[in-house]
Amino acid sequence: MKILAFLTFTIIMLQSCQSSDPTLVSIENGNLQGLEEDSILIWKGVPFAQPPIGNLRWKSPQQLQPWQGIKSVQKYGNICPSTGYGEQSIYEIPPEEMSEDCLYLNVWSPTISPKKKMPVFVWIHGGSLTREGGTHPQYLGKNLAKKGIVYVSINYRLHAFGFLAHPELSAENEKGISGNYGMLDQISALDWVQKNIGAFGGDPGNVTIGGESAGGWSVTLLTASPLTKGLFHKAIAQSGAYLWGGPHLKEAKNGYVSGEEEGKEFMSKLNANTIEEIRTVPSDSIVQLFFSNKNNLSSEPMVDGYVFPEDVKDIYAKSKHNKVDVITGANSDEWSLWVPKSLPTNPEIYRQQIEKKYPGQSELFFNTYPIKDSASIAKAYVDFQSDQNFHLHNRNWAKEMSKGGNRVFMYYFSKTPSERYPKEYGAFHGAEIVYALNNLENDPGSIGSGVISESDHTYSDMVSDYWINFIKTGNPNGDSLKEWKLWTEKDEAFLEFGEEFKQGQFLLKERLDKLELFLSE
Numbered sequence: 001m002k003i004l005a006f007l008t009f010t011i012i013m014l015q016s017c018q019s020s021d022p023t024l025v026s027i028e029n030g031n032l033q034g035l036e037e038d039s040i041l042i043w044k045g046v047p048f049a050q051p052p053i054g055n056l057r058w059k060s061p062q063q064l065q066p067w068q069g070i071k072s073v074q075k076y077g078n079i080c081p082s083t084g085y086g087e088q089s090i091y092e093i094p095p096e097e098m099s100e101d102c103l104y105l106n107v108w109s110p111t112i113s114p115k116k117k118m119p120v121f122v123w124i125h126g127g128s129l130t131r132e133g134g135t136h137p138q139y140l141g142k143n144l145a146k147k148g149i150v151y152v153s154i155n156y157r158l159h160a161f162g163f164l165a166h167p168e169l170s171a172e173n174e175k176g177i178s179g180n181y182g183m184l185d186q187i188s189a190l191d192w193v194q195k196n197i198g199a200f201g202g203d204p205g206n207v208t209i210g211g212e213s214a215g216g217w218s219v220t221l222l223t224a225s226p227l228t229k230g231l232f233h234k235a236i237a238q239s240g241a242y243l244w245g246g247p248h249l250k251e252a253k254n255g256y257v258s259g260e261e262e263g264k265e266f267m268s269k270l271n272a273n274t275i276e277e278i279r280t281v282p283s284d285s286i287v288q289l290f291f292s293n294k295n296n297l298s299s300e301p302m303v304d305g306y307v308f309p310e311d312v313k314d315i316y317a318k319s320k321h322n323k324v325d326v327i328t329g330a331n332s333d334e335w336s337l338w339v340p341k342s343l344p345t346n347p348e349i350y351r352q353q354i355e356k357k358y359p360g361q362s363e364l365f366f367n368t369y370p371i372k373d374s375a376s377i378a379k380a381y382v383d384f385q386s387d388q389n390f391h392l393h394n395r396n397w398a399k400e401m402s403k404g405g406n407r408v409f410m411y412y413f414s415k416t417p418s419e420r421y422p423k424e425y426g427a428f429h430g431a432e433i434v435y436a437l438n439n440l441e442n443d444p445g446s447i448g449s450g451v452i453s454e455s456d457h458t459y460s461d462m463v464s465d466y467w468i469n470f471i472k473t474g475n476p477n478g479d480s481l482k483e484w485k486l487w488t489e490k491d492e493a494f495l496e497f498g499e500e501f502k503q504g505q506f507l508l509k510e511r512l513d514k515l516e517l518f519l520s521e
Helices: 002-020 159-163 167-172 181-200 214-224 259-269 283-290 312-317 347-357 362-368 374-403 454-473 509-520
Strands: 024-027 030-033 035-037 040-047 070-072 104-109 118-124 150-154 202-212 234-238 325-331 408-413 493-497 501-505
Touching: 024 181, 104 181, 118 181, 118 214, 118 454, 150 181, 159 181, 159 283, 167 259, 181 202, 181 214, 202 214, 202 454, 214 234, 214 312, 214 374, 234 454, 312 374, 325 374, 325 454, 347 362, 347 374, 362 509, 374 408, 374 509
Parallel strands: 030 070, 118 150, 118 202, 202 234, 234 325, 325 408, 408 493
Antiparallel strands: 024 030, 035 040, 040 104, 104 150, 493 501
């Protein structure tokens, strides 16, 4: 009886604390103590799976064990081991703590109400599936939470840690698969949201996933996977859509060797003979090999018969994907940051290079991306790379999603953030993130000498309002906003985020149609 009385007293006291302290929440595995910053409730570094260390390296995310007492979650967790972009990159930020113990997420909420649950937005970071984490400054959720949603950012395993396959790893897995750990981490985080987000004021029945670049890949991959059915209800893919034939686990296909063969070669380069041995290799050595010129690992999701039963492009073509409403689009100058120094400035030399690289197709190429003089070569190069790596994929995803009767909203971001970056960068890859997430003060270009004008704040507030409206209702439109029309394959309407907000139709259609013809020959 004494034990029962003590437990009853403990529960009553916890409930009393929770009523007076909204940062103290109870979830499936135990109690969490967050903090309040700028009138927003925040829980940092919340674990959603066991640390994938030791014998759990290269295993599917394992369910958390309950803990006793109250776990403090007031500090961001480690991001997964990787490397930075380099000091010359505009994406470089101050170093963050890294460790294989990295399966954490973060939650921002304006309030906790048992009566009215708020829409949830889960942000999946970019970085080519090889870099970054959910606590990159541009991805923090305070400002969007202020607009009435619960915002979640997540980590997931990267490069070799997230996508290494191997016959021994497949043999020890109950489903006979390996690789795709990074994708399984993302799915595990979404499952955690379904089970626990109500404690933070979120509605598990109204979840939107979003991401940029590799985050956009992830959104389209998750939308294709049968494992995510019911885990989210809307999707936003910015500057990224994975719609091609990728590697397969056990066979060479689509121009790739099998994932298991790649893994065997990668393991041999680490001088490891068994999975037991490679699990003892220091993480720094794995990172160093992956980012060296000796690396052979593609670090892409693969067809394994479970996470992805077949090529993603075929899943969409057969309409087997999850049916959700979407926002998608890309930026006008996606490739502007990666113009090689070796790019010719002489039009004749450039023509010769194209004719050599694409024999018999050069006429179609120059008809699609014309050059007149040395100044036009860089633009033609940027347009070509931007189209084939971003605009075409995002348009194709819009086509597939609209076929099922889902609402599709297409954007084209062309605003040049010249206050913070060189004007010649234009609307570069990632330029839209701080506007959509209302995070101008956390833009790397704003840190230090960068300038944020009042008009830029107003612009960011309006762009993020479209995102918020979509997250809440599935429709980005609002009373004070320029109308954003539905995209259909017949009309191909889009909204341009330029110096002004403008409606458009048939985005880059002539160019993309010619590019499709060019790529098919």
